[in-house]
Amino acid sequence: MTTKICIFDAYGTLFDVSAAAREAAEEPGRDEFAVHWPKLAEHWRAKQLQYTWLRAITGAHTDFWKVTEDGLDWALEAVGLDGDAELRTRLLQLYLELSAYPEVPDMLRALKARDRQTAILSNGSPSMLASAVESAGIAPLLDDVLSVEDVGIFKPARVVYEMVGNRFGCAPEEVLFVSSNGWDAAGAAGFGFTTVWVNRAGDPMDRLPWTPTHVLPDLTTIPELIRN
Structure with missing residues (x-):
């Protein structure tokens, strides 16, 4: 057919879902994040997907932006950067412009x-x-x-x-x-x-x-x- x-x-x-973390890492003054960005990008994407599956299975739907935020928060904590509110805001901004x-x-x-x-x-x-x-x-x-x-x-x-x-x-x-x-x-x-x-x-x-x-x-x- x-x-x-x-x-x-x-x-x-x-x-490119890695673009937000990669581009943030290239910005001036983000030397610490530049070390962590590949692992953060990997964690962020993995958790984002896992949360969609779990919400679908359990009937606890929310929109993808909330899932994206939750995945990022987990990833930031996993690499020890969960206290950097400015970085979180910047990463989410960049995700809207992938x-x-x-x-x-x-x-x-x-x-x-x-x-x-x-x-x-x-x-x-x-x-x-x-x-x-x-x-x-x-x-x-x-x-x-x-x-x-x-x-x-x-x-x-x-x-x-x-x-x-x-x-x-x-x-x-x-x-x-x-x-x-x-x-x-x-x-x-x-x-x-x-x-x-x-x-x-x-x-x-x-x-x-x-x-x-x-x-x-x-x-x-x-x-x-x-x-x-």
């Missing part, structure tokens, strides 16, 4: 040149996503930005993936879904999407009932997967 629409996860897929990966604009332009619709489907709250999309300058290359806040539960709940068909009137088989999270690509595959796992770190495949259709090192060749 023809691929009509390409759906992208946002954080870690289009936007850099897109370098290949993102050209990849999206190539998809639009092939007359394909493009959209984001993300755990992010609408305000977070709007800020990131604007900061990256990719709004003109997207047909929509879908947030789980419309259904009140985080991925990989099936109702989240159902949002795509409800919005675009397409069958699962007509969707190419792209995520840097192996569990997300697997969950979307179980839903019926053709999926791409963007495995930038070269991680092992998750041991789940479903596997991604494609595994790529970055987003560059996504347009080559489109079937006419």
Whole structure:
């Protein structure tokens, strides 16, 4: 079946989730943080994801900004910097302005040149996503930005993936879904999407009932997967 629409996860897929910590570490006067930023970025992302899963399982939903704050607070304490309120504020500010990966604009332009619709489907709250999309300058290359806040539960709940068909009137088989999270690509595959796992770190495949259709090192060749 023809691929009509390409759906992208946002954080870690289009936007570099390590950019906030990395950019803060490069600012003048942050010599101590420069030592800790890689570990903080790793902790921050891990806790952010863990908290979405735990909240989904227990029915204790909150928006992704709260999860992001909670994950950062845990990470700051883990590296011994929880007393630095200014650093916390700066990191959260930078998270709203995450850099897109370098290949993102050209990849999206190539998809639009092939007359394909493009959209984001993300755990992010609408305000977070709007800020990131604007900061990256990719709004003109997207047909929509879908947030789980419309259904009140985080991925990989099936109702989240159902949002795509409800919005675009397409069958699962007509969707190419792209995520840097192996569990997300697997969950979307179980839903019926053709999926791409963007495995930038070269991680092992998750041991789940479903596997991604494609595994790529970055987003560059996504347009080559489109079937006419």
